[in-house]
Each structure stands twice: as structure tokens, then as C-alpha cells.
Amino acid sequence: xxxxxxxxxxxxxxxxxxxxxxxxxxxxxxxxxxxxxxxxxxxxxxxxxxxxxxxxxxxxxxxxxxxxxxxxxxxxxxxxxxxxxxxxxxxxxxxxxxxxxxxxxxxxxxxxxxxxxxxxxxxxxxxxxxxxxxxxxxxxxxxxxxxxxxxxxxxxxxxxxxxxxxxxxxxxxxxxxxxxxxxxxxxxxxxxxxxxxxxxxxxxxxxxxxxxxxxxxxxxxxxxxxxxxxxxxxxxxxxxxxxxxxxxxxxxxxxxxxxxxxxxxxxxxxxxxxxxxxxxxxxxxxxxxxxxxxxxxxxxxxxxxxxxxxxxxxxxxxxxxxxxxxxxxxxxxxxxxxxxxxxxxxxxxxxxxxxxxxxxxxxxxxxxxxxxxxxxxxxxxxxxxxxxxxxxxxxxxxxxxxxxxxxxxxxxxxxxxxxxxxxxxxxxxxxxxxxxxxxxxxxxxxxxxxxxxxxxxxxxxxxxxxxxxxxxxxxxxxxxxxxxxxxxxxxxxxxxxxxxxxxxxxxxxxxxxxxxxxxxxxxxxxxxxxxxxxxxxxxxxxxxxxxxxxxxxxxxxxxxxxxxxxxxxxxxxxxxxxxxxxxxxxxxxxxxxxxxxxxxxxxxxxxxxxxxxxxxxxxxxxxxxxxxxxxxxxxxxxxxxxxxxxxxxxxxxxxxxxxxxxxxxxxxx
Numbered sequence: 263x264x265x266x267x268x269x270x271x272x273x274x275x276x277x278x279x280x281x282x283x284x285x286x287x288x289x290x291x292x293x294x295x296x297x298x299x300x301x302x303x304x305x306x307x308x309x310x311x312x313x314x315x316x317x318x319x320x321x322x323x324x325x326x327x328x329x330x331x332x333x334x335x336x337x338x339x340x341x342x343x344x345x346x347x348x349x350x351x352x353x354x355x356x357x358x359x360x361x362x363x364x365x366x367x368x369x370x371x372x373x374x375x376x377x378x379x380x381x382x383x384x385x386x387x388x389x390x391x392x393x394x395x396x397x398x399x400x401x402x403x404x405x406x407x408x409x410x411x412x413x414x415x416x417x418x419x420x421x422x423x424x425x426x427x428x429x430x431x432x433x434x435x436x437x438x439x440x441x442x443x444x445x446x447x448x449x450x451x452x453x454x455x456x457x458x459x460x461x462x463x464x465x466x467x468x469x470x471x472x473x474x475x476x477x478x479x480x481x482x483x484x485x486x487x488x489x490x491x492x493x494x495x496x497x498x499x500x501x502x503x504x505x506x507x508x509x510x511x512x513x514x515x516x517x518x519x520x521x522x523x524x525x526x527x528x529x530x531x532x533x534x535x536x537x538x539x540x541x542x543x544x545x546x547x548x549x550x551x552x553x554x555x556x557x558x559x560x561x562x563x564x565x566x567x568x569x570x571x572x573x574x575x576x577x578x579x580x581x582x583x584x585x586x587x588x589x590x591x592x593x594x595x596x597x598x599x600x601x602x603x604x605x606x607x608x609x610x611x612x613x614x615x616x617x618x619x620x621x622x623x624x625x626x627x628x629x630x631x632x633x634x635x636x637x638x639x640x641x642x643x644x645x646x647x648x649x650x651x652x653x654x655x656x657x658x659x660x661x662x663x664x665x666x667x668x669x670x671x672x673x674x675x676x677x678x679x680x681x682x683x684x685x686x687x688x689x690x691x692x693x694x695x696x697x698x699x700x701x702x703x704x705x706x707x708x709x710x711x712x713x714x715x716x717x718x719x720x721x722x723x724x725x726x727x728x729x730x731x732x733x734x735x736x737x738x739x740x741x742x743x744x745x746x747x748x749x750x751x752x753x754x755x756x757x758x759x760x761x762x763x764x765x766x767x768x769x770x771x772x773x774x775x776x777x778x779x780x781x782x783x784x785x786x787x788x789x790x791x792x793x794x795x796x797x798x799x800x801x802x803x804x805x806x807x808x809x810x811x812x813x814x815x816x817x818x819x820x821x822x823x824x825x826x827x828x829x830x831x832x833x834x835x836x837x838x839x840x841x842x843x844x845x846x847x848x849x850x851x852x853x854x855x856x857x858x859x860x861x862x863x864x865x866x867x868x869x870x871x872x873x874x875x876x877x878x879x880x881x882x883x884x885x886x887x888x889x890x891x892x893x894x895x896x897x898x899x900x901x902x903x904x905x906x907x908x909x910x911x912x913x914x915x916x917x918x919x920x921x922x923x924x925x926x927x928x929x930x931x
Contacts, residue, residue, distance in 0.1 A: 264335060264340075267331060271327045272328050275379075279405075282314065283405045283408055286401040318379075318403075322379040326379075328376070329363070336360065339351075339432065341429050342423055347432045348432070349434075350434070351431060351434035353813050353814055354432075361439075362439075364448050365448070372420050375410045388482070392478075395475065398466065402463035402466040406462070409597075417585060417589050431844075432844075434814075434842070437814075440842075441507075443508060446500050451494065454494030454527065454531065455527070455562045459562070460490075461534065462597070464482070465483070468480055468552065476548065480542075483555065484535070484538045487538055490534075494531050499893075502515055506885075510850030510851065510878075520565075523565030523566075529638050530638070533634075533635045533639050536638075537551040547632065552605060552608075559601075560597065566590055567590040571586060571587020630684055633684055637677060641681070651665055678730075678733060679729040679733045682736060685765055686706070686741065689744045689761065690740050690744045693751070706740055710731075723780050727779075730775070730776030756904065756905035759901055761898065762898070767893070774890070777884040784878065784879070785797050785878070785879045786878050788874050788877070791804055792804065792805075800825065802822055802823070803824075804821075804877070805834075806820075807821070818866070819836050820877065822835045822837070839868075852864065861885050864880075
């Protein structure tokens with residue numbers, strides 16, 4: 263019965279979403295009739311806004327209840343529910359029973375829907391002083407939720423029953439997902455998708471409400487864009503870290519189509535955050551900001567299609583049902599057609615608004631930021647082309663081709679170098695009146711170019727490595743100069759600090775990626791007890807093999823001693839070869855000894871004899887800097903969000919004080 267209540271709550275949410283999508287339309291026509299004095303009906307228009315907010319919150323409540331029920335049936339192992347039977351097991355640890363709520367296709371879509379409804383309620387509360395804007399936003403987000411809920415109920419019902427044949431035991435959660443990464447990685451990515459969903463609906467509201475409030479309405483999107491960017495940064499970084507530790511192949515990025523499906527929206531979200539900053543400071547670029555706001559959600563839906571339709575094969579894929587893929591494509595087509603048609607209709611007004619606000623404040627720094635935005639969008643579209651080209655080629659010519667890392671690296675790495683140059687120059691341009699500006703910039707370019715040649719030529723590393731070294735050096739010098747001038751001229755504030763930390767984080771990630779990609783050392787060998795191998799100044803000695811028992815799996819574990827150049831033992835690394843109890847699936851779990859300057863990475867392969875195994879040994883210099891940089895970027899984004907919250911609170915306080923003073927003056931008169 264509990265599962266049927268969950269299904270009923272989803273149906274209620276569907277009805278509420280349909281009502282919400284129509285109520286603002288009714289409100290609009292009522293207002294027009296009131297203006298023409300044709301009916302008293304228009305007088306009810308102002309009274310509709312509280313009902314819109316109430317329905318938004320009721321919708322959120324219904325969806326949260328449905329998700330709570332899904333978690334409950336997973337926790338109690340109710341195998342009469344198909345989703346529970348397919349993604350859980352009585353032997354599954356409790357943390358993974360809960361995480362299984364988003365470990366499968368149906369549950370993850372429900373999480374996206376629930377999180378969208380929750381953030382929509384928060385958005386409505388935050389913008390309650392803008393009734394018309396809120397009304398349009400509620401209609402747009404309700405239409406999105408309506409499409410998602412229809413997709414969920416008709417193709418991916420998470421509460422579908424297995425009656426009368428109820429299994430005694432579940433199939434278990436995919437062993438690859440039985441990792442702490444499942445607890446954090448998918449929710450972070452979905453929060454990023456949700457943030458871009460909110461921005462899409464709010465952009466629609468901005469386009470419907472163009473006029474004097476356009477600037478203020480667009481400014482209200484910046485915290486949501488930052489939220490989407492922060493969570494997408496965390497989701498991509500945590501996914502990379504998860505694959506590095508869990509899959510046993512030792513890579514941190516493979517340009518897998520599903521990886522790209524989450525990376526492309528991150529690039530667009532990065533461009534969107536900077537475009538909103540330009541709009542805020544320059545009172546221009548409204549059209550480009552609106553276009554990118556629409557683009558982000560469209561790419562999220564496209565990525566969802568790739569992950570869930572079965573058109574690409576990936577270890578990360580959620581599902582492989584073509585009917586679901588067609589449904590997602592339909593949602594993508596409808597949202598894109600509606601959003602971009604409205605954008606095209608409103609484009610002249612947006613362009614004129616930018617022209618009217620053009621003034622002397624539009625400077626070189628702003629144009630350099632705009633150039634960076636264009637480069638980010640071009641980079642995203644380049645990755646999208648490489649991801650989708652095999653599908654397009656197959657449809658057009660009926661032949662299968664693959665697009666791998668060489669394509670992506672050859673396009674993306676030069677793009678990163680160009681973005682790094684712009685990213686280094688743009689913050690410094692505010693100090694271009696300083697006498698030291700031109701000499702420092704020229705010196706930064708010369709030093710960076712010399713460093714790239716000095717590092718890559720003796721080692722014959724190649725052009726891509728040279729670009730990485732150049733980008734890192736140029737960023738480091740320009741960030742240092744920018745920080746020095748900001749301190750010298752007393753321009754340090756929370757916004758500057760957030761920008762500096764985020765840019766520094768990207769520089770740190772580029773350092774890690776450049777070093778580990780060009781200086782990693784690897785050995786693949788046959789090892790057994792007593793055998794050893796020297797690599798990167800360390801000696802790896804296979805000491806013993808033992809059996810390890812776990813509630814979910816049985817494992818063969820290799821105990822490998824690591825000695826330094828003085829033959830001092832510095833650690834024992836214990837890679838495992840796991841066999842899961844429920845489905846006999848085998849999985850390699852790497853053993854990693856982490857140091858700030860490099861990881862010692864050992865993975866265990868198949869048995870080659872009674873006592874010997876295939877062992878992969880890697881030395882990965884500075885690989886942890888990739889994720890350290892991501893943490894810094896997220897922290898910088900949080901600082902920027904806090905700055906926006908403080909500014910907003912201060913503005914409200916000033917407004918409230920001003921109103922109080924005016925009221926007191928009026929009373930005195």
C-alpha cells in the first residue's frame with residue numbers, strides 16, 4: 263500500500279504542475295480584461311499570486327513525500343516493488359540502500375524532479391516581491407515538471423509492482439556503484455542540473471517580463487548560476503575521483519560520452535556565471551546571457567538522453583531503453599523550440615536594451631571577459647561535436663566510428679590555453695593604468711613561453727605539454743600581479759577573493775593534469791609473493807596474498823610493501839580483486855598510497871597461476887592536485903555566493919530603513 267501512496271503523490275504532483283502551468287496564463291488574460299474594463303473577472307488577478315506560491319509549495323511537498331516513500335521501501339527491502347528488486351538486496355549496507363534511491367534510472371529521475379521542485383519553492387520565496395516574475399517562473403518550471411513527471415509515470419514508474427511473483431531476494435545494486443562515490447557524485451551532478459533547470463525557467467520568465475525589471479530579474483539568477491556551477495564542479499571532480507579509485511584502470515578522465523555529458527554543462531555554466539557578471543556590471547549583453555541560460559538546460563537534457571537511451575555504451579550509463587530515449591528527445595525538442603522561439607521573438611528588445619545601456623564603462627576588461635565566454639561556449643560545442651559525431655555518422659552512413667582522446671585533446675587543450683590567457687589578463691586589466699602593467703604582462707608572456715620550451719624540449723614532450731606549461735606559468739604570474747595590485751590599491755573584497763580562489767583552483771587543476779599526463783610512470787607485470795619491482799625511485803615487493811570477507815563480497819587481497827630508495831618501508835598497499843556474492847561479478851579495487859607530490863597506485867588483475875597475479879603499478883605525480891583545484895574552485899564559488907547574499911541583505915536593509923524613515927517623516931508631517 264505504501265508504494266501506491268507514493269504513486270498517488272506523483273499523480274497529484276502531475277495535476278498540480280498542470281494547474282500551475284495554466285494558472286499564470288489565466289492570470290495574464292484576467293489582467294488584460296481588467297485593463298479593458300470588459301469584466302470584473304480581472305479583479306481577481308492580484309489574488310492569484312498567493313495561490314501560485316501555495317501550489318508550488320504543495321507540489322514540492324507531494325514530491326518530497328514520494329521520494330521519502332521510495333527511500334523507505336528500499337530500506338525495508340520491499341521486493342514487491344520492481345525498483346527495489348532490481349537495485350537492492352538484503353545484504354546491502356544501509357548507506358547503499360538509501361543511495362540506491364538515485365542509483366538507478368527511475369530513482370535518479372525522481373531525485374532530479376524533487377530537487378527541482380524544492381529549489382523552485384525556494385526561488386519563489388526569495389522573489390516573492392516580484393509577483394509577475396514569480397508567476398511566469400512558476401509556469402515555466404511547472405511545464406518542465408509536468409514533462410518530467412509524465413515521462414516518469416508513463417515510462418519509468420519507480421513504484422511499479424512485481425505482482426504476484428514477488429522475488430525472495432533482490433538483484434543487488436550494481437557492484438560498481440557500491441562505493442562512497444554513489445553517495446555524493448550523482449546528487450552533486452543532479453543539483454547542478456537542477457540549478458541550470460531553475461536558470462532556464464527564470465530566463466523564460468525574464469523574456470516574458472522584459473522591461474524596466476529585466477536587469478534586476480537577471481541579477482537574481484546569479485546565485486543560482488553559481489550554485490549550478492559549484493555543484494557541477496563537485497560532481498565532475500567527484501566522479502573523476504570515483505573512477506580513479508574504483509574502476510582500477512588508474513585514469514582520471516577518459517573523454518567517455520557520459521563523462522562529457524556532465525562536463526559540457528559545466529563549461530556552459532562557467533560561461534553563464536561570467537555572462538551574468540558582465541550583465542550586472544555593464545548593463546549590457548542581455549541577449550547573450552539569456553541565450554546561454556537557455557543553452558545550459560538544453561545540454562543537460564541532451565546529456566540525459568545520451569546516458570539513458572542506450573545510444574552510447576558506457577560503464578557510467580544509467581539505462582538502455584530506446585523508448586525512454588525518444589521521450590527525452592521529445593522533452594528536449596519541446597523545451598528548445600519553446601525557449602528559443604521566445605528568445606528569437608524577444609531578441610530585438612534585448613538587443614535594444616543593451617544598446618541603450620551602452621556607456622563609457624564598457625572597457626577592455628569587460629570585452630576580454632566576453633571573449634572568454636565565447637571560448638568557453640566554443641569549447642563546449644567542440645566537445646559536444648566529438649561526443650555526438652559517431653552517432654550522427656552512424657545515422658547518415660550506417661557505419662560505426664569512434665572519436666577518442668586524440669580528437670578531444672587536440673581541440674580542448676589549445677582551447678584551455680587560450681582561456682587561461684584571457685583568464686589571466688581579464689582581472690589584471692582593471693590595473694592597466696599602472697605603469698607596471700605592460701612590462702609585467704610582457705614579462706609574463708616571455709617567462710611562460712621560455713618555461714614551456716625549457717620543460718618540453720629536453721624531454722621531447724610535445725606541443726600539448728608546452729601549452730599546459732605556458733598556461734600554468736601565465737596564470738600564476740598574472741594572478742600574483744592581480745593580487746598584489748588589489749592589495750596595494752585597497753580593492754580587496756569578498757567578490758575579488760572568490761574570483762581569485764576560483765581562478766587559482768583552475769590553475770592548480772591544470773598543473774595536476776599537465777604533470778600527471780606527461781610524467782606518469784607505469785609497469786604492468788606478473789607478480790607473486792617475494793617478487794619485487796622498482797619504479798620512480800620506489801621498490802614494490804609483493805609480500806603475501808590473503809582472503810578478505812565482506813557482507814557484500816569476497817576478495818583476494820595482495821599485500822604489497824613499498825620501500826623508498828634507502829630501503830625503508832613507507833607503506834603497505836593492498837589492492838583487491840572482489841567477487842560479489844549476489845551475482846559473482848568481479849571488480850578490481852585499487853590500492854593507493856597518497857602523497858601531496860604524487861600517488862603510488864596499484865591495481866590487481868586476473869590470476870595468472872596459483873600464486874601469481876597481473877599487477878599494474880603506477881606513479882602518478884601531482885594527480886591529487888586535479889581534485890584539490892576543484893575544491894578550491896568550489897570554495898571560490900561559495901565565497902562569491904556569500905558575497906551576493908551579503909550585498910542583497912544589505913540592499914534590503916537599506917530599503918527597509920529608507921521606508922521606515924519615510925513613514926516617520928510622513929507621520930511627523
